[in-house]
Amino acid sequence: MASEIVGGAALAPPTAIGVRRGARLRQLAPFLPAAVIIVGLFLVPLALMFAFSFWSTDENLDVIPVWTLENYQNFFTNPTYVRTLFKTMVIGTGVTIVCLAVAFAVAYFLARYVSRQWARIALLVIIVPFWTSYLLRVYSWQAILGERGALNQVLVGLGIIDEPSLLFVYNDFGTFIVLVYLYIPFAALVLYASLERFDFTQLTAAQDLGASPIRAFRHVLLPQIRPGLITACIFVFIPILGEFLTPSMVGGAQGLLIANLLANFFKNALIPEGAAVGFLIAAFVTVLLIVFRRYLRIEDVVVRG
Amino acid sequence: MTGAGTAPAIELINVTKRYGEAVALDRVSLQIESGEFFCLLGPSGCGKTTTLNLIGGFIPLTSGELRIEGQRVNDLPPHQRDVNTVFQNYALFPHMSVADNVAFGLRMESLPDDEIGRRVGEYLELVGLSEYRDRYPGQLSGGQAQRVALARALAKRPTVLLLDEPLGALDLKLRKQMQVELARIHRQVGTTFVFVTHDQEEALSMATRIAVMAGGHVRQIGTPREIYLGPVDRFVADFIGESNFLDGRVASNGQGPAFQLSNGTVVPIPTEPDGTQNGRVALMIRPESVGVGRGAPGGMTPNVVIDGRATNVAFMGNHTRITVQTDAGILVALRFHGESDEQAVEEEMLDQEVHVWWDPRESTVVTADDLRGSEEELRGGPEG
Numbered sequence: 001m002a003s004e005i006v007g008g009a010a011l012a013p014p015t016a017i018g019v020r021r022g023a024r025l026r027q028l029a030p031f032l033p034a035a036v037i038i039v040g041l042f043l044v045p046l047a048l049m050f051a052f053s054f055w056s057t058d059e060n061l062d063v064i065p066v067w068t069l070e071n072y073q074n075f076f077t078n079p080t081y082v083r084t085l086f087k088t089m090v091i092g093t094g095v096t097i098v099c100l101a102v103a104f105a106v107a108y109f110l111a112r113y114v115s116r117q118w119a120r121i122a123l124l125v126i127i128v129p130f131w132t133s134y135l136l137r138v139y140s141w142q143a144i145l146g147e148r149g150a151l152n153q154v155l156v157g158l159g160i161i162d163e164p165s166l167l168f169v170y171n172d173f174g175t176f177i178v179l180v181y182l183y184i185p186f187a188a189l190v191l192y193a194s195l196e197r198f199d200f201t202q203l204t205a206a207q208d209l210g211a212s213p214i215r216a217f218r219h220v221l222l223p224q225i226r227p228g229l230i231t232a233c234i235f236v237f238i239p240i241l242g243e244f245l246t247p248s249m250v251g252g253a254q255g256l257l258i259a260n261l262l263a264n265f266f267k268n269a270l271i272p273e274g275a276a277v278g279f280l281i282a283a284f285v286t287v288l289l290i291v292f293r294r295y296l297r298i299e300d301v302v303v304r305g
Numbered sequence: 306m307t308g309a310g311t312a313p314a315i316e317l318i319n320v321t322k323r324y325g326e327a328v329a330l331d332r333v334s335l336q337i338e339s340g341e342f343f344c345l346l347g348p349s350g351c352g353k354t355t356t357l358n359l360i361g362g363f364i365p366l367t368s369g370e371l372r373i374e375g376q377r378v379n380d381l382p383p384h385q386r387d388v389n390t391v392f393q394n395y396a397l398f399p400h401m402s403v404a405d406n407v408a409f410g411l412r413m414e415s416l417p418d419d420e421i422g423r424r425v426g427e428y429l430e431l432v433g434l435s436e437y438r439d440r441y442p443g444q445l446s447g448g449q450a451q452r453v454a455l456a457r458a459l460a461k462r463p464t465v466l467l468l469d470e471p472l473g474a475l476d477l478k479l480r481k482q483m484q485v486e487l488a489r490i491h492r493q494v495g496t497t498f499v500f501v502t503h504d505q506e507e508a509l510s511m512a513t514r515i516a517v518m519a520g521g522h523v524r525q526i527g528t529p530r531e532i533y534l535g536p537v538d539r540f541v542a543d544f545i546g547e548s549n550f551l552d553g554r555v556a557s558n559g560q561g562p563a564f565q566l567s568n569g570t571v572v573p574i575p576t577e578p579d580g581t582q583n584g585r586v587a588l589m590i591r592p593e594s595v596g597v598g599r600g601a602p603g604g605m606t607p608n609v610v611i612d613g614r615a616t617n618v619a620f621m622g623n624h625t626r627i628t629v630q631t632d633a634g635i636l637v638a639l640r641f642h643g644e645s646d647e648q649a650v651e652e653e654m655l656d657q658e659v660h661v662w663w664d665p666r667e668s669t670v671v672t673a674d675d676l677r678g679s680e681e682e683l684r685g686g687p688e689g
């Protein structure tokens with residue numbers, strides 16, 4: 001103990017207890033700004049919203065502290081809301097699967113067959129578009145998928161279709177494509193970080209020991225990159241639950257997702273209903289994270305990516 | 306073809322492996338008999354690892370034929386070959402315990418659980434790691450990981466066990482221990498071992514037969530003794546052990562074939578070697594065969610004696626190494642200690658006029674041209 005506080009002893013009162021308390025306070029001091037931000041800007045608003053989700057509104061749409069479960073009941077008794085939630089889950093799952101499949105192929109190729117230096121450059125190229133505006137990128141997709149867009153021109157030019165199709169954008173397909181594009185880099189980064197550490201001679205060894213290539217993959221590679229796969233799933237799936245800009249720009253009237261619903265509630269000053277939807281999503285995400293918490297590795301993305 | 310009893314364990318017939326333009330193996334033929342501890346020895350890039358990978362099935366042949374126990378296996382994928390490998394970096398599965406690593410290959414064969422359990426126990430016992438069965442590879446030392454890799458491969462009871470520089474990653478002391486250990490395990494299991502190394506001492510100490518490779522060719526195949534005492538060319542002589550080479554030419558001294566050194570001394574040789582007529586040749590003498598002293602040699606043997614000056618005397622512990630400059634070239638002599646304490650005498654030799662001599666029956670004429678050729682090929686070929 002004594003040796004730990006030598007540095008502080010010159011400034012703190014010379015009693016042992018005083019020195020210890022002073023040292024402890026100094027140790028905690030660096031956490032103060034973070035604590036203020038988390039409590040003041042996150043936990044308190046969250047608590048407020050949680051309370052709002054159980055409160056009512058008066059005829060002026062002002063929130064009044066009258067406790068009710070109606071906000072939650074309304075959500076589950078409205079088929080459109082439930083259908084939107086369900087559709088969001090389906091699209092989120094689909095996008096996650098496609099993202100992971102494409103990102104895995106890219107990451108596997110980079111990790112196994114490309115030198116580390118070139119792999120880093122390739123990853124950078126994948127990430128660079130994400131330094132441009134989100135809005136710009138989604139607008140670009142409107143241009144690509146639209147009636148006079150690049151995709152239609154190519155398909156008509158090749159004679160695959162006779163006239164420009166309206167099916168590519170302002171529907172669920174458009175949302176799906178753009179979401180896949182937006183989230184592939186996250187998945188690729190996480191999976192690359194995971195595969196980069198894998199020693200591929202293990203696959204050779206497994207085949208040497210009698211495993212077919214598929215079994216070698218399943219029994220040797222898959223268990224070792226499972227944390228990366230799950231982290232990638234979480235990094236793609238959870239943000240999609242909050243996506244409202246992309247669906248509103250390329251999803252059209254029927255391509256809306258749950259977050260658009262939530263945004264609409266707030267736009268219409270239906271704060272308690274909006275809060276209730278928000279907490280339903282948050283509860284779902286929390287359950288997901290608890291189930292997979294053992295595998296979630298933030299450092300895969302933040303440190304290694 | 307014929308019964309398994311007569312077919313060699315491994316047979317390469319005119320096997321060639323090309324990577325684009327580079328030729329890694331050039332029409333190599335060799336036979337490895339059942340039960341051998343066969344060593345592929347050569348410098349990096351000589352084709353030894355390529356040969357091992359071809360046998361394991363990890364890379365395809367460009368042309369030629371590969372047989373395991375008489376069966377052509379050119380197109381058989383690795384998981385269907387009755388051959389297992391100890392990889393250079395061991396390639397243990399880090400997410401499995403030692404016991405599960407050893408059991409992996411047996412599970413792939415779908416053996417019954419009790420048989421798997423029995424064999425895992427048996428082979429961990431063989432390599433002396435019974436107490437480590439529940440550890441994970443990350444918790445093992447290099448030597449232990451090596452033993453697990455060995456047990457994992459042997460538990461499959463393959464026709465042939467391939468070992469790719471398995472001792473390369475170990476420190477010197479551990480390497481010596483593992484050499485003894487590998488030889489014991491080979492005797493105990495009786496499986497054919499094919500071993501790749503660039504370390505000639507490892508090859509000499511463990512192998513029953515050695516194939517010395519360079520530039521994608523097999524230079525010489527033989528027992529360690531045959532190769533050490535009768536290297537076919539200067540490359541082999543130089544690669545295996547230490548050698549003195551004296552330039553000169555093949556001549557006749559009237560009584561039979563002889564070799565004339567550059568200072569005119571004529572050394573009788575047993576037979577005129579093939580193919581040494583036109584190319585550059587050298588006379589090879591192992592340093593331990595060279596005698597050195599300030600007086601003339603005693604004894605009955607008809608020694609070749611030349612004069613020189615001792616330019617360096619190095620005390621090496623169990624022997625002293627004396628370098629002598631003669632007008633026929635530089636000769637290194639080793640004098641082993643023990644019989645009499647001559648260290649003082651040896652130290653006095655430094656910068657003195659001395660005689661060097663050797664029994665001509667212990668010198669061999671080798672072709673000298675090959676070395677340069679093979680070095681060029683080495684640079685062109687891929688690693689391994």
